Amino acid sequence: MAGFSSSSHYVESQKQFREASPLNLRQQVICAIMAGLGFSVFITIHIFFTLVTLDSNAAPNIPSTDTLFQEHEPALKYDILSKANEKWPELIHQDQNISNNAKKFKEFGERFFRRTSKKFQQSSVDCSALYAGDARSVRRAVGISKVLASLEKVKHAKSERTVKLKWLESIPRPPKLVEREVKTWPTWEFQRLTNLWYVRATRNCERFIQTRGYITSPLTLEEEEFPIAFSLIVYKDIEMVERLLRSVYRPQNRYCIHVDLKADPEFLMAVKAVARCFRDNVRMSSERVAVKWGTFSVLEPELICMRDLLAVDSGQAPGLAWGWTKGGAGRERPKWKYFLTLTGQEFPLKTNFELVKILKAFNGANNQEGTIETAEKERWEVPPPHGIRPVKGSIHTIINRATVDFIINSPVAKDFLAWLWDTKFPDETLFASINYNPQLGIPGTYNGSDMERVTQFARFKKWYIEPWVRVCPSRLVVRDICILSIGDLRDLAESPNLFANKFFLDQDRIVVGCLEEKLFNDTRDEFLEKKTFSTEHYANQDFVINQVRTPL
Incomplete structure (x- = not known):
């Protein structure tokens, strides 16, 4: 019985052990985890206070950037400066910023051109x-x-x-x-992009910008330091407008889009949707007007956009992000240098890099056609104020910032604009008259003696004026202007002009596609330094040599 009792006691004890052991094991694991966490927290706190102590002790002894360069060997300069910059951003050297920006531009360009190498290549024709x-x-x-x-x-x-x-x-x-x-071609190859398509596509702006192939980097330091301001006066065909914007878009440039008050509401909604994807450098105009050909309303959108673009640079435009006027590393963002006018049926013939080169070759001069010989006196009933000689020209213009500032803010210009209100075709009078009255003292305006022979580079146009000119490959004409088409590509490629007018996508999609392909290829080759661009022809123009200089 004793043996049986001891045996049963052993079995009972083993049973109790099996029931209790899982609980004990769980407790042991939990205790081990808590101990490990406690030790980790202790080590983290210890390291934190050690670093704080070291930083507080080291801060008073950090020398200036100049001292660093004087007291250390050249091989150590970069390492020492980079360590100081990690703790004190205000010590960042401007040359280092430029170097970093150039590196970023190069990295972006390499990725972009590799990713979009076939996006702009036309598959149906050999451009x-x-x-x-x-x-x-x-x-x-x-x-x-x-x-x-x-x-x-x-x-x-x-x-x-x-x-x-x-x-x-x-x-x-x-x-x-x-x-x-x-x-037999796939329907997507020449798909018509409608207002609704753009509204839907821009719900994801990041994807829209990437898939549409926008260049979101200045690509070069020269382009970054030379922003350009554009007005886009549009009223129809969202696809053509968006492709125009894409072709001239760079993040350092400024864009003002005016949509005619009479435009289709769906078109307006689509334009706003696209503009929202580019935050502050693509903005809708602060006001809208109903444009009527031959009246002051043609000029009014340009005046609104000029005023808005000046306000953006000064940081006074509503809705600007905080710090818009600041560039990288807190540096002042460069103000735009030139103002270019565009409409929704136009397309660039030069890359942004070439635009910058050309405008720099102008050396501050405006480029505007003008004539007195064909200026119709019946366009106005009374002479203009302040002794201004009215000159006939075009709304297509290339003017510097000082000229824009004069037109918007000068009392003389305001009086002249009031006079223009009651004249015919004032859009053909404003820019030409401002540019060819040197007594106004506006830097960059023309003070030569032969305005009739000044070459205008703003637009490539083919006029169909019977019986003198009969060259129009598309056989389509609007107000004596030939609609450009495939047959004009050779002339477009050889033209020194910056932009071309007019294109209708519903009549010829291939001509715009080939222009896009050429722009992409030229931009890529310029970035890779495989293509050079000479500005000698532009720099030697009469209007560049004979311009009103900035008063000393």
């Missing part, structure tokens, strides 16, 4: 052959564009066009072979 004027390639491309135009007309019966096209002669039907080929 290089079109630029070379190859007759066979041109005939095929013209046939394709006509098929696309006919499909556009069928699919979008409610055309956005508000001006009447003049058909010079019947347009031949494209070959059946080309027509069948186009209809």
